[in-house]
Amino acid sequence: MKRIAIDMDDVLADITTRLIEITNERRNTNYQKEQLKDPVIFHEYYEEYKQIRACLYEKGMFRHLPVFEGAQEVVKKLQEHYEVFIVSAATEFPQSLTEKLEWLEEHFPTIGWQHTVFCGHKHMIKADYLIDDHEKNLVKFEGTPLLFDAPHNYHLEGYQRVYSWKEVEGLLLPQ
């Protein structure tokens, strides 16, 4: 059975939407996620975001993030054909760990603690596919990397980009 490693933030959990909300609240701005496809607006936003990035260490930050459309159904289907691990670079944020476990238990109860991985680097993960939004993780991955589209990776080239879980389904599951 082939193995898929799936990132959490900005792949399963829509943290960007929450970070935009926090930026708008705390920096008195009015960004919308759709606007961030424009590189100029993205860079403006990113400067503001850097001022509030410390919120990633706040209690509750990771517990109530929205789930990406289709993620729950597709991950469940993937588990019928692949061994699925959730691999989250979470050890940078100590308070996030139990919140992420609870979030997974709520939204992806079929994963279980056995297939949950919290780490820093990901290059020691052996899998056939890695679905991730960050080049630093994809570039050292020895299997097939799939770049999950996100505002902060719009400039990345050379990776197969997926825009939605519907697209992941079409790519990795039998039709």
Add this chain to the structure above:
Amino acid sequence: MKRIAIDMDDVLADITTRLIEITNERRNTNYQKEQLKDPVIFHEYYEEYKQIRACLYEKGMFRHLPVFEGAQEVVKKLQEHYEVFIVSAATEFPQSLTEKLEWLEEHFPTIGWQHTVFCGHKHMIKADYLIDDHEKNLVKFEGTPLLFDAPHNYHLEGYQRVYSWKEVEGLLLPQ
């Protein structure tokens, strides 16, 4: 650079000593670690231990465990020659995660969150060596497994057994 994955409980952190203390306190017994080398005594102890195993889910359980003799010095030396990851099957115990991060930061500050992995299964970890006390982790490992001696694995055969960090040093570091 070759890579070593190192387990935490009963390899870096002497959880067995703490579990014996808790067993003795709560079951009104008087076991000593040395005695558990005797299979008959070990089985008696293990029946008592099963009655208190739920303590693994208690707050504080993993924060103040003693460090195995020599572990700190040898791990630091290993880092000069290998890429060292700490890989702990910790996601079963949600409350353990931040405690384990704090414990590592206190006793192994050179590891860092980047090289800390909390997981369930370990068979997706790619490394050249795995130092672990549990067969379930060693048996599926594709590199060289090293069995760290512990009372609960006395019966295991077919693995290279190491009895101390001094021995790991002799085995993996240039003399």
